[in-house]
Amino acid sequence: MRSNPCKPTRSKRGPVRLLAACLLALAVTAMLPYLVSARPAPANVIRVALASPSLGTGVSRAELVCDGGFSVGSTSADGRGFVGRSSLAGGEVRVVPADGGVSVQSADGEVLVTSGADEALSLRSAGGSLTLRCGGKEYVCPGFLEFRAVGGALQVVNAVERETYVKCVMSTEIGGAASRETRRAFSVLIRTVPMGQKHASYGFDVCGTTCCQVYRGIFRQNEENDAIVDSTAGEYVTYEGAPIHCLYHGGNGGASCSSVAAWGGPEIPYLKSVSLPEDADNASEVWRYEFTQSELFDFLSSRSRFNGIRDGVESVRIEETDPDGSGYVTLLSVTDGDNNVFEIATSEKVRTALRFQSANFTVSYSMDAAVAVAGGEVEQVAVTRYVGADGETHEFESFADCPVAGTDAVADVDRIAFDGVGSGHGVGFSAVGAEQLVDQGYSYKYLLQFYFPGTQISKLA
Ligand SMILES: [Zn+2]
Structure with a gap:
């Protein structure tokens, strides 16, 4: 969960029931072009970026360990298949950018394989599990890895079979705390997210962070979640035949936020506000921050959005809220001691400017x-x-x-x-609300169609 945005009296009223899902999709950037772009047919292999210079997460090297040896080759033209050319003995190797391409070296620096300039190079296990270390994280990677030099740094993509990808993300994002029906709904959502092709322009479908969905390769998987994924195999959410842009959050206090309120842009019919009062005892977040006038100045002046703010802050005012009636703040004004007015529009900009749990608050x-x-x-x-x-x-x-x-x-x-409810952007599927619907006897398909009105459940072969 995000760190406390301020020190002054922070009180939580009511028990916090935290689903790991609360962490999902909290930071959605460049939302508008992503939401309205056209997308190709869903693929059976997902390309997940574990390091990407385009996203500011490039690395200078990656280390791989596989006792059974490596198959070395390239990626097929559609980006989804592995084409083997040679092999390397088992043990540890490292991959680094070299002369516009990439170089595979032994642990003591001997060059084993190189690619041409601007060419990618792919590796997969020839036997046993393949461990990747890069960017301070360790992954046990199914599928194959593709390495490419981008602007002198290394891009690392893990191409992984779709259902395996869903099982891996279930282990990092959902865990085992939620009900079976809620986890079934999440398995469908997790399968649908890469179909949004958020990072297609960079050559991969999704990244492995909260920007898209947290992916750590084969990580703390459990048989129960794997069976839940199998029970929804191939299912994804569509609107008028196309995969929807799946957005979900921990809780919203009673009404989800519309995508228009969160990011502006055209209305998306299945991302309008949906009302479901959330039980205070089951609220993912009910929060309060309180400041004196001088504490408020210190707090705001520590936020980059308020650069240049003058002491003696006169007021913080909620000027507008979600036209769908959810309560999320869509226009906030702050008047400082010199009568300078700072205005912030759209609820996601309000949330990120203040670094509150959500933009659903009163003043x-x-x-x-x-x-x-x-x-x-x-x-x-x-x-x-x-x-x-x-x-x-x-x-x-x-x-x-x-x-x-x-x-x-x-x-x-x-x-x-500031008295607030909810966590995250508040758009789409609410983990807290889903649990309440399950308690009332509803199935995962009902949950999905409740939070994404007008959608259908489709199934891939
Ligand atoms: Zn991403």
Whole structure:
């Protein structure tokens, strides 16, 4: 889960039921062109980037270990098949960029195989498991590995059979905590995500991080999840015959966020807001951050989106929310001590600017005031409203001083609170909501069609 965005009073109300799925697809970048692009027919082999200079994750070298030896060759023209040419003895080798291509070397630096300039080189196990170490991670890789030099760094792609890929991602993203029907739904979603071809322009389908789905090769697999994947083999979600763009999140508090609210762009019929009140006891995240005025300034000035902000922040205001009614904040304004106004549009930009769990929050101001309570006692309590000169009760809307009803005095509004629900972008499938539907007896197919209205379940051969 993301780190706390700030130190001041963070309280969680209600137990947190964390599915590993909460981590999925939290960071979706360049969403608009990706969402509206055309896609080819689904493939039976998935190309997963484990290192990519194009995504800023290129590496200078990769190490491979396979006791049974290596088959060395190239990738077929469609990018999905391995074409063997030679073999190497078992043990450890390393792959590095060399003269525009790549070079396979022994552990002591002897050059064993090289590719031509701008050519890729592929390796797979000739017997036994193949372990890859690159970028500080270790993977036991099914399928084959393709290495290519891109701008002087190494791109590493693991081409893996589709159903094996789904089982591998189930182990990293879902684990075994959720119900069987929710895990069945996730297996269908995980299968559908690479069909979105998010990174096709870079020569692979998906990356192995939360940007797409976390993939660590063969990793903590368990037989129960494998059987769940087998029970949905080949199934994926379509809209008007094409694979949908699968988006999912931990929880949303009661209504999913529309894609338009999250990223702007044209409306996507199956990514509109869907309402399902989420039980507070089962909420993935119910959170609160509270600041004094000076703490708020420190917090905002530590965020790059607020570069140049001046002390004495006057207000944070929610100007607009999701037109679908989900509550996600789509336009936020911050007015600093010099009356400079910072405006942030779309809920994902609001969430990433503040680094909150979600953009589904409200803002309230309060002051400590002496209030008469029962028995004639006077207590200091947090007051969030005042009675104006018009005799009506109003919420505080800024740090501006507030008139004290019935007197000529003013009092300081000294705190601001952000009360939020949910985690992640809030678009599409909710892990928390799914569990509630399962508790009511619904199947995984119902869950998918509930959160992606108007879609169908299709099946690959
Ligand atoms: Zn990605």
